[in-house]
Amino acid sequence: MSGEKGPVIFVDDDDDLLPAAGQMLELAGFSPIVVNSAEAALARIDENFNGPVVSDIRMPRMNGLQLFDRVKAIDPDIPFVLITGHGDVELAVAAIKDGAYDFISKPYDTERLLVTLNRASENRHLVLENRRLRDAVVRSAGDMPLLGNAPSMTWLRETIRQIADTDVDVLVEGETGTGKEVVADLLHRWSRRSTKPFVALNCGALPESVIESELFGHEAGAFTGAHRRRIGRLEYANGGTLFLDEIESMPPALQIKLLRVLETRQVTPLGTNETRSINVRVVAATKVDLSDPSARGDFREDLYFRLNVVTVNIPPLRERREDIPILFAHFLERACKRFGKPEWEITAAARNHLMGHDWPGNVRELAHFADRVALGLEGARNSLPGKRGDELSLSLSEKVSLYEAAVIRNALRECDGDVRRTTEFLQVPRKTFYDKLKRYGIIPGVYRSSRDCSKSS
Structure with missing residues (x-):
C-alpha cells in the first residue's frame, strides 16, 4: 500500500525525471515528495521530518552539497542520499565522511536506490521513535507506577x-x-x-x-x-x-x-x-x-x-503491546544509569523482539531484558539501526545485495583498495567486478588505508 514506509523527498532540477522518480517511489511504498530545487525541499523539512532526502549534486542556485549542509543544520539525523555524476564522486565521498547517509552514481540502479532508501527510512523512524520515547520517559518520571497509555x-x-x-x-x-x-x-x-x-x-x-x-x-x-x-x-x-x-x-x-x-x-x-x-x-x-x-x-x-x-x-503485557516500547525505554534508561552505561538507544532488532515476543513474565521479564541489553548481553543492543542494521523486513534480493556489497567492501579493505588484487581475491572477472562497484556505489580508493590481503588468512 502506498505511503506505508513514510515520505521521501526527491530533489532534481530535471523536470522530465521527477514524475518517473515519484512513480518509482510510490510503487515501492513510499510517499514521494518530488521537487525541482533545494529551496523547495527545505520548505518541506523540519526536525520532525520522517524520512530520507535524495538530491542530485549539480543544481542551480543551491547545489546538493549546500542543501546537505542546510538539512544537517536542521537535524543531522535526517538521512541524506546524494546522486552523483562521474566527476562528483570525490565530493560525495567527502560528504559521506561529513555525515551523509550514502551516495549513488548516475545512472543509478533503481533496486540499489530502493534498498538504500528502505534502510534510510527505517533508520529515520528509529531515530524519531527513540526521541519520542526519551521525551515520554522524561514526562513520566514522576509517575512511573503503572506506566502506559493503553x-x-x-x-x-x-x-x-x-x-x-x-x-x-x-x-x-x-x-x-x-x-x-x-x-x-x-x-x-x-x-x-x-x-x-x-x-x-x-x-x-x-x-x-x-x-x-x-x-x-x-x-x-x-x-x-x-x-x-x-x-x-x-x-x-x-x-x-x-x-x-x-x-x-x-x-x-x-x-x-x-x-x-x-x-x-x-x-x-x-x-x-x-x-x-x-x-x-x-x-x-x-x-x-x-x-x-x-x-x-x-x-x-x-x-x-x-x-x-x-x-x-x-492486564498482561501481551494485551497492551502499545505500552511495551515506553516501558522498555524506562527500564533501559534506568538500567544504563545503574550500570554506568552510555546513553541508551532502541535498535531495530530490539524493537522487533519487543513487539514479537509474548512476554509470559510480563513487566518483570521486560525489566530483566532491559538490564541484559544495558549490560551488552543481548545481541539486540549491538545491532546498529540504519545503514547496516536490522534486515528482517528486507526481501531476499535485498538481503543478497547487502551481503554481496559487504563482501566486496571487506575484500577491498583487506586488499588496500587495489582492484587487481581484489578481483583475484574474490575470483571474479574485472568487468563483473566493476559492474558491481557501480551498482553498489563502492569507491575502491576509499579503502586504500587498509592492510594487504596477502596477509589475510
Whole structure:
C-alpha cells in the first residue's frame, strides 16, 4: 500500500525525471515528495521530518552539497542520499565522511536506490521513535507506577485513585510479573493511610509453621524456639496496609483465622487468649482466578467472597503491546544509569523482539531484558539501526545485495583498495567486478588505508 514506509523527498532540477522518480517511489511504498530545487525541499523539512532526502549534486542556485549542509543544520539525523555524476564522486565521498547517509552514481540502479532508501527510512523512524520515547520517559518520571497509555492501564489508574481512600479491602488479580505489589503500594500511597506502615507478606514463600507466627505474632514461650514476643504482620500494619501476595497459597487452616480477622478486625497472637483490635486494610493478590472453583483449589470460597469486595485486574503485557516500547525505554534508561552505561538507544532488532515476543513474565521479564541489553548481553543492543542494521523486513534480493556489497567492501579493505588484487581475491572477472562497484556505489580508493590481503588468512 502506498505511503506505508513514510515520505521521501526527491530533489532534481530535471523536470522530465521527477514524475518517473515519484512513480518509482510510490510503487515501492513510499510517499514521494518530488521537487525541482533545494529551496523547495527545505520548505518541506523540519526536525520532525520522517524520512530520507535524495538530491542530485549539480543544481542551480543551491547545489546538493549546500542543501546537505542546510538539512544537517536542521537535524543531522535526517538521512541524506546524494546522486552523483562521474566527476562528483570525490565530493560525495567527502560528504559521506561529513555525515551523509550514502551516495549513488548516475545512472543509478533503481533496486540499489530502493534498498538504500528502505534502510534510510527505517533508520529515520528509529531515530524519531527513540526521541519520542526519551521525551515520554522524561514526562513520566514522576509517575512511573503503572506506566502506559493503553485503555486498560488508564482504567486501572483511575480505578485505583477512586478506591484508594475508601478503606475497602481489595483483591488484585494478575499474572506473574504484572505488578500486583505496585498496585497494592499505590492503594496505600494514594490513601490517608500513607503515613502508616505498608507491610508485605508472600504467602507462598513461607512454610505453614512460620507463616502463622509471621501473620498473627506470638508471645514468648508460645512454642519451642519462641524466646521473645513477636508482633505479627497484621498488628504491625495497624493503621496502614497489609499486602498478602499469592493469597491462593495460604494454608487452609490459616484461611479460617484470616477470615475471622477480616470480619472482626481483631487478632489473637499465638500463646495468648488476648484479642487485640487492629485497624488495617488488607490488599490480597493472586495469579489465579479465585472465582473459578477448579482454579482456586482448596482456597476457601467464603474467604474469596470476603476479599472480593473490590477486585482489580491487571492486564498482561501481551494485551497492551502499545505500552511495551515506553516501558522498555524506562527500564533501559534506568538500567544504563545503574550500570554506568552510555546513553541508551532502541535498535531495530530490539524493537522487533519487543513487539514479537509474548512476554509470559510480563513487566518483570521486560525489566530483566532491559538490564541484559544495558549490560551488552543481548545481541539486540549491538545491532546498529540504519545503514547496516536490522534486515528482517528486507526481501531476499535485498538481503543478497547487502551481503554481496559487504563482501566486496571487506575484500577491498583487506586488499588496500587495489582492484587487481581484489578481483583475484574474490575470483571474479574485472568487468563483473566493476559492474558491481557501480551498482553498489563502492569507491575502491576509499579503502586504500587498509592492510594487504596477502596477509589475510
